[in-house]
Amino acid sequence: MQLSVTNSPFSEEQATQINQLLSTLTPEQQVWLSGYLTANQQLGTAVVAPEAATANATTASTSIGTNDTHEITKPRAITVLYGSETGNAQSLAEVLDARLTENGYTVTLSSMDAFKTKDLKKVEDLFIVSATHGEGDPPDNAITFHEFIHSRKAPKLSGVRYSVLSLGDESYEFFCQTGKDFDARLKELGGESLVERVDCDLDYDEPADKWMNDILHALSGPQDNRDVVSESHTSVQSAKEKKYSKSNPYEAEVLENINLNGRGSNKEVRHVELLLDNYGEGFEPGDCLAILPENDPEIVTQLIEVLNFDAQAVVTVDTNGTEVTLEDALTSHVEITKLTKPLIQKLAELVDDSTLSTKLAEDGWVQNYIEGRDLVDFFTDFAVTQLQPQALVDVLRKLPAREYSIASSYKANPDEVHLTVCAVRYEAHNRERKGVCSIQFAERVQPGDTVKMYLKKNPNFKFPFDEDKKVIMIGPGTGVAPFRSYLEEREELDLKGNTWLFFGEQHFTTDFLYQTDWQGWLDEGYLSKIDLAFSRDTDEKVYVQHRIEENSATFYQWLEEGAAIYVCGDEKYMAKDVHEAIRRVVEKEGHLSEADAETYLTQLKTEKRYQRDVY
Template sequence: MKLTIDQTKGDKKVPVYSRTNPFQAKVLKNINLNHEGSNKETRHIEFSLKDSGFSYVPGDALGIVPENDQELVAELLTEMQWDGEQVVTINKKGDTLPLKEALTTYFEITLLTKKILQQAAQFTESEELKALLDAEDVSRVKEYIYGRDLLDMLRDFGPWKASAQEIVSLLRKIPPRLYSIASSLAANPDEVHLTIGVVRYTSYDRDRKGVCSVQCAERAEAGDTLPIFIQPNKHFHLPESEETDIIMVGPGTGIAPFRSFIEERSVNKGSGKSWLFFGDQYSATDFLYQDELEKYQKEGVLTKLDTAFSRDTEQKVYVQHKMLENSKELYEWLQAGAYFYVCGDKEYMAKDVHEALISIIEKEGNMSREEAEEQLAAMKKEKRYQRDVY
């Protein structure tokens, strides 16, 4: 791989590591944060940044360039009766790799797109594929794609009149996966930590695995290396002043950036108060970083900690419910200039938290809904309402 050259130090050329030239970071620690009996697996992974030249601030993300699961690659080779040693061209520049290596390290094989289906249609006489693409109801293609991968497509619409080269030419390069950094560089010099929820599920009678999360869970032991880079996040960061109060809402792996916020505040000993809302399924098995958070609370670094464990009670309680329970005090913090942060699930949680926030401002500020929305929009403009949702 071509290295970008930084300044010369003495006679030594120093490589610049980046998204296009990731750094092979050594795994220092890899532990499951969930306890026995949990429905989840959440990995706390620590990497060494020694000799990388990387630095980061709380709120930034770490990119990992993942590899595909070898079992899935083997299934593809078997299904299509391809020779894994056959050399294929992988990009427009004409670079080549043996097919097995290309499917493992270069191509995205776990996601389908409409474009892949459309281009694949030329290599098969499948009436089913033709009917799917010709259907007036465009949602049918979306429905087919959701939860399926390349292997499904090859099994569903064969036989194929295409070479391995023609099929892989339909695929895009495997994109890096980005994770919110869960550590402060000031608290952990030469290290970066992540909190990764491991994705495993079954769909269409096959077990599926999250490409990067399962690689991190199953194939990244202490001493191994993974290719990484830092992705700055200008839209999600601590207030400039250490004296400013912060309210953080981060259920599940959404806690990651807030661990970095709290660590940073702990080192810098600012006078600003901090309030964390954390939630998950069961307190006994899913209270991520419980010991650390309770220690920070004892030390006064974390002023308030409110938790919502949805499966501990008959009626499900989520972080937004805890916000509403504390609406008066939460509004007082906001009126005093606190920054409000949300990290985690975009589809449900972030929307519910947004709604709760409007309700709190409306109720406690004695305003109309419209006025509450305007106040929230003003907070956003002032960078006092920040979201890192996915």
């Protein structure tokens, strides 16, 4: 049969070329070409050997012509879903997608809020990467999927193979809870665990890499002896090493480090400017800067003395066998100022104090003990005689990077990046306590010094750059940082109007962070409206949530006109209070029930019109 535009999907030119080619082929060559095209369609872009293609063609022709049972097995569809608050889970899901694709698999990658829940019943192989937010809650973009899969509407998943990678922080009581929830529910629905769930602490690169390797091995099956992992060029580490990262930090010179608060303030907020000389990568408002901090030398010395260790003893600090002195390890490599339940359990195996075993058996003792204490407290409270420096370093987790919202615009200052850092100081258990990174900036870093850092994208906190789009920004304290970045960029782009800022602090005279910036943008029209709440300037404390409700009608009008809400700052109190205030506004002005108002806000989140960067 001659191909034409009427009996095939080809253009006239293509049909002519194919007819000319087919007329020159032997029957064997035609069979081979048929098999090649069939196999290529099923296996992606993998090159198929002639003999394999011929075999495929023979099988295909046999099954089509005779209804023989030897049919070509269709590859299972792979779905990768992620629930991400700050972008870590998303970046890992993207690496998994790349590795699977490199190995010839067809993958659907999606955030959980973009995934159509009705398609869950069509899933064959499902891999979930999810962070846990706050006290065991799913990230904002995972809430709807989390609720669906735990509802009666969730379909039975017999025949579905799955695995879960959980991201969390061991210092929280409900460590990796969202990932655990997904894992348990998928099993309840009849799914088959292809690879055991992996729970990752803050230093997640190695366990995440192993999880991906295990998935590739499991998918290849016992009949396939290829080392699929070695064929993949993309790993968590290699993906990060293409740019600056925790394993490959950039050393930035400090240009400015000034106190933003006035004399007499209860707070010390530092404005830090770092030089990005030939960094090679830009950033957007809403992105973060990760700082690799150092522990306070005073705490390091106290810990070494209480253990009676030699500060110059040599220890290894990673799987590559990197050797450093104990003093260096405790300063730059491991966390020593925060205790976690898993760490206490590991330390219990290293100390000689029988009272610790008794305490561990008491319900709730560990959670109460670790609050506000560090390693110096622990080794002061519990006796140890046989502990060796290497054994201690081995059980401590890596010193995590500290992430700060960027407070400047890349378009306005391409060679700089600005941070807004609040110095953390408090007293607990008869000792003064200090924030690791914030006090490094407040007390030990001067202009001309360098700090190790890398940029970190935040895909879930992205601003619009449409002059007609209304934007409501709620950022008390240092939560105002990304809004400074946003307005600085709007000024650079000359986008005026439709912006409303809610800012709060303790005192107007000493704590109005970046006051001249806001006033200038207000005067020039880049900022349309600003509402302030200084809690200690009035007899009755007033916070940003009160200002929101005071402006109830206008706030709701902005929402109805398509405004997007951005909230940045404290998660434990502020973000919850602000959310409740916004819900009450929607109830009142929209004449809705509490449940319907909550549904309204959920829809805003789905539409990316309610975004939060809370911590």
